Amino acid sequence: MPRIVDEKLMQKIKRHGAGGKLDVSACFNCGNCTAVCPLAQDSGGFPRRVIRMAQVGMERELLASEELWRCYACGECTQTCPRKADPAGFMAAARSYAISRFDLTGLAGLANRSALGNLLVFLFFSTFFSILLSSNGSFGHPELPIFQFLPGEWIHDIGVVLFAVVGLSAFLGLLSMTWRFWTMQRSRGVQLRLSAIPGAIFSALEDALLHRRFRNCDEEQTAVKGNQPWYLRPWTVHLAVMSGFLAMLLATTLDYMLKPIGSPVPPWYPMRLLGLIGGLVCLYGVSVVLVRRAKGGQAPYDRSSFADWFFPVLLFCTVVTGLLCEIVVYLPSPTALGHGIFFAHVVLAMDLVAMMPLTKFAHVLYRTLALALYALRHAPAKVTASVEARV
Ligand code: SF4
Ligand code: SF4
Known part of the structure; x- marks a missing residue:
C-alpha cells in the first residue's frame, strides 16, 4: 500500500x-x-x-x-x-x-472542533426534537395526565426513527474503522483468521462490560500512588457511568417495546425499577466526574476542553430530569413545572442518543470495536500438522 x-x-x-x-x-x-x-x-x-x-x-x-x-x-x-x-x-x-x-454526515467534525460547533449541533437537535414533539397535541393517554401534554405515541415514533438513524450512522462509522484496520493489516501481510471473529467479539464485550483492562490500569496506579477508596477509583466511577447508562437505555427500549407508552405501572414494575436504579448509579458516577473536572488537579482533570464538559453535563441533566419525571409523571394533576421537566427530559434524552456517534461518547463504540480488533490480531494462529511435526 x-x-x-x-x-x-x-x-x-x-x-x-x-x-x-x-x-x-x-x-x-x-x-x-x-x-x-x-x-x-x-x-x-x-x-x-x-x-x-x-x-x-x-x-x-x-x-x-x-x-x-x-x-x-x-x-x-x-x-x-x-x-x-x-x-x-x-x-x-x-x-x-x-x-x-x-462520521459521514460532517456533524461530528463540526461538534468536535470547537465549543461553538458543539453548541450549534446541540441546539440544532434540541430545536428539531422540541418542534417535532410540540407539533402534535391531538391525542394522548388518558391514564396519565402528563401524557395529554406530550402524546406517548409521538414520543414513541420519534424515538424509533431516531434510533434507526443513529444506529445507521454508528454502524457506518464502525464499518469505516474496521475497513481501515483490515486493509492496513492485509497490506502488512498480517493474515486475520475469520474463524477467530466470534472469540474476539466475546473477549471485547467481556472486557468492555467488566472494565477488566481499566481495572488492571487502576490497580497499577493504586500500587504506585497509594490507596484510594474503591468507590472513588476511576474504573469504579467509569463503570458506574457506563452500567447506569446501559441500564437506563435497556429500560427505555424495553418500555417502548413491551408496554403502551404512558400506561401506569407501580414503582416495583421491573423496567421502571431498572431505569431508576440505573439512573441513580449513573448519577453517582457522572457527579464524581464533574466534581473532579471542577477541582482540576492532576491529569487528566487538570485541563478540560468544552467537549470534556459537554457530555457529562448533558448526561447529568438527562438523568436528573429523568429522576424528577419519576415523581411528576404520576402526579394526579401535573403542574406547568412538571410539564416543563418532562418535556426537557424527553428532548435531552433524544439529544443524548442523537449525539452519541458524533461526540466523545462514541468512544464506547469505537473502543469496544478496537478491543475486538486487537483480540483478532493477536488470536493464536492455527497450528497445522506439518508445523507440529517440525516442532
Ligand atoms: S493516558 Fe497515557 S498512560 Fe494512561 S492509558 Fe492512555 S496512553 Fe496509557
Ligand atoms: S517526549 Fe514524547 S515520547 Fe517522550 S514521554 Fe513525552 S510524549 Fe512520550
Whole structure:
C-alpha cells in the first residue's frame, strides 16, 4: 500500500484539543510515556507510536490503529513526560479527530472542533426534537395526565426513527474503522483468521462490560500512588457511568417495546425499577466526574476542553430530569413545572442518543470495536500438522 503523507495532520488534530498549555509538538520520541503506560505493556506501542504517526503525517495508519482506542485516558503518561507534551491529551484529541473522520454526515467534525460547533449541533437537535414533539397535541393517554401534554405515541415514533438513524450512522462509522484496520493489516501481510471473529467479539464485550483492562490500569496506579477508596477509583466511577447508562437505555427500549407508552405501572414494575436504579448509579458516577473536572488537579482533570464538559453535563441533566419525571409523571394533576421537566427530559434524552456517534461518547463504540480488533490480531494462529511435526 503506498504511503500517503498528510503534512497538516498534526495541525488538524490540534484543532481537536491537542495543544493549549501543553503541546505535543514538543515530543522528542523518548518513549517514556509508553514505558509508564500501564496498558501499553502488551503491545509496546502507544502513545509514542501514535504521536509519531501524527508527527510524520501518517493519517491512514493512525485511523487504522486500534491502539488509539485502547488508551483509557488515565493521564499517567502526561504526568511523567519530560517535555510536558501531554501525550494523554494528544490521545484524546486524536480520538476526537478519528470520530470526526469516521462520521459521514460532517456533524461530528463540526461538534468536535470547537465549543461553538458543539453548541450549534446541540441546539440544532434540541430545536428539531422540541418542534417535532410540540407539533402534535391531538391525542394522548388518558391514564396519565402528563401524557395529554406530550402524546406517548409521538414520543414513541420519534424515538424509533431516531434510533434507526443513529444506529445507521454508528454502524457506518464502525464499518469505516474496521475497513481501515483490515486493509492496513492485509497490506502488512498480517493474515486475520475469520474463524477467530466470534472469540474476539466475546473477549471485547467481556472486557468492555467488566472494565477488566481499566481495572488492571487502576490497580497499577493504586500500587504506585497509594490507596484510594474503591468507590472513588476511576474504573469504579467509569463503570458506574457506563452500567447506569446501559441500564437506563435497556429500560427505555424495553418500555417502548413491551408496554403502551404512558400506561401506569407501580414503582416495583421491573423496567421502571431498572431505569431508576440505573439512573441513580449513573448519577453517582457522572457527579464524581464533574466534581473532579471542577477541582482540576492532576491529569487528566487538570485541563478540560468544552467537549470534556459537554457530555457529562448533558448526561447529568438527562438523568436528573429523568429522576424528577419519576415523581411528576404520576402526579394526579401535573403542574406547568412538571410539564416543563418532562418535556426537557424527553428532548435531552433524544439529544443524548442523537449525539452519541458524533461526540466523545462514541468512544464506547469505537473502543469496544478496537478491543475486538486487537483480540483478532493477536488470536493464536492455527497450528497445522506439518508445523507440529517440525516442532
Ligand atoms: S510524549 Fe513525552 S514521554 Fe512520550 S515520547 Fe514524547 S517526549 Fe517522550
Ligand atoms: S493516558 Fe494512561 S492509558 Fe492512555 S496512553 Fe497515557 S498512560 Fe496509557
